[in-house]
Amino acid sequence: EVKLEESGGGLVQPGGSMKLSCAASGFTFSDAWMDWVRQSPEKGLEWVAEIRSKANNHATYYAESVKGRFTISRDDSKSSVYLQMNSLRAEDTGIYYCTRPLTGAWFAYWGQGTLVTVSA
Amino acid sequence: DIQMTQSPASLSASVGETVTITCRASENIYSYLAWYQQKQGKSPQLLVYNAKTLAEGVPSRFSGSGSGTQFSLKINSLQPEDFGSYYCQHHYGTPYTFGGGTKLEIK
Numbered sequence: 154e155v156k157l158e159e160s161g162g163g164l165v166q167p168g169g170s171m172k173l174s175c176a177a178s179g180f181t182f183s184d185a186w187m188d189w190v191r192q193s194p195e196k197g198l199e200w201v202a203e204i205r206s207k208a209n210n211h212a213t214y215y216a217e218s219v220k221g222r223f224t225i226s227r228d229d230s231k232s233s234v235y236l237q238m239n240s241l242r243a244e245d246t247g248i249y250y251c252t253r254p255l256t257g258a259w260f261a262y263w264g265q266g267t268l269v270t271v272s273a
Numbered sequence: 274d275i276q277m278t279q280s281p282a283s284l285s286a287s288v289g290e291t292v293t294i295t296c297r298a299s300e301n302i303y304s305y306l307a308w309y310q311q312k313q314g315k316s317p318q319l320l321v322y323n324a325k326t327l328a329e330g331v332p333s334r335f336s337g338s339g340s341g342t343q344f345s346l347k348i349n350s351l352q353p354e355d356f357g358s359y360y361c362q363h364h365y366g367t368p369y370t371f372g373g374g375t376k377l378e379i380k
Contacts, residue, residue, distance in 0.1 A: 198317065198360055198371040214367040217274070250316055258364035259307035259322035266316055 155179040155262045157251045162267030165241055169271075173236040175251030175264060182232035183207055186254050189225060189236050192266075193247035201225075201249070204234060219245075241271045275299050275363050279372035285380040290351050294375045296344045296361035305365035308337055308346045312357040321346065322364070353379075 161173040175187070186209070189201040202225040205212045213225050224237040234251060248266040255261045276299035286292050296306065304324040309317040319328040321337035324344055334349040348355055356379050361372040 197373050198362070200362075200367070200369040200371070203367060216368050254364070255322075257305065257323060258366075258369060259319060259362070260309070260317070261319050261322075261328065263316035263318070 155253065157253065157262055157264035159249065159251045159264045159267040162249065162269045164270045164272065166273055167242060167271055169241050170237070170239045171241065171269060172238070173249055173251075173267060173269070175234045175236075177232045177234070177251075177253070180253070183229040186258075187225075187227060187234040188252045188254055188260065189234075190250045190252050190260065190263075191245075191247040191269075192250065193244075195244070196247070199247075202236065203254075238269070241269075243271050245269065246271045274368050275302060275365065275370055277361055277363055277370050277372040279359075279361055279375050281375060282373065283376045283378065285378045286351055287380045288351050288353060291347065291349045292351060292377065293348075294346045294359050294361075294377075296339075296346070296372050298342045298344070298363055301341050302363045302365040304340050305363055306337070306339070306344050307362045307364055309360045309362065310355075310357055311360065317360060320359075348377075 156178045158176045165171045186205045188203045192198050203214045204225045222240045227234045250266045251264040252260040253262040278297045306324045308321040311317040320331050325337045336347045359375045
């Protein structure tokens with residue numbers, strides 16, 4: 154059974170930093186592409202970032218809204234993916250989901266989400 | 274970026290009815306479209322990918338169609354568990370984008 158479990162969310166001040174983690178199990182993590190998707194009432198569902206497998210040189214991709222501020226990374230030895238978020242803004246507030254896309258980048262598996270609130 | 278526009282934004286229907294939700298892409302995405310269902314307080318769940326392929330375990334009353342820029346999700350004989358929000362998403366390369374959602378409520 155595929156499981157994705159996010160952690161690390163909480164309250165942070167504007168301009169601050171936060172690191173989200175996602176622990177994965179139930180599949181060969183090193184072969185998998187992993188993504189972060191967020192959701193807020195204002196913007197709905199928004200794709201944030203993707204990191205591909207070692208076979209794809211761990212290539213990374215970002216939404217324009219987070220490029221230069223967020224960094225996605227992975228540790229295949231721990232079956233985990235991370236999202237380092239810097240220079241956080243109020244509009245980054247939302248539930249952050251760890252997702253695993255399949256072959257054609259449809260999101261077949263989702264974690265339960267972790268809430269990030271950016272507020273003074 | 275490719276824009277995804279869903280309609281209607283909300284829909285009220287009764288158990289047993291058939292409903293259709295549409296999604297329009299701002300450019301040709303061939304058949305690279307997925308549909309998700311989300312219940313209140315839960316994570317989205319994949320229903321359809323490649324425009325018309327049902328995900329594992331999805332009931333056959335759900336069906337997806339379309340290609341290019343126009344797509345639809347049809348639900349035959351609505352069941353109580355079908356009520357919630359539905360989202361389309363293109364998977365034709367990054368940045369992936371989602372539609373604004375359709376909230377399906379019980380009449």
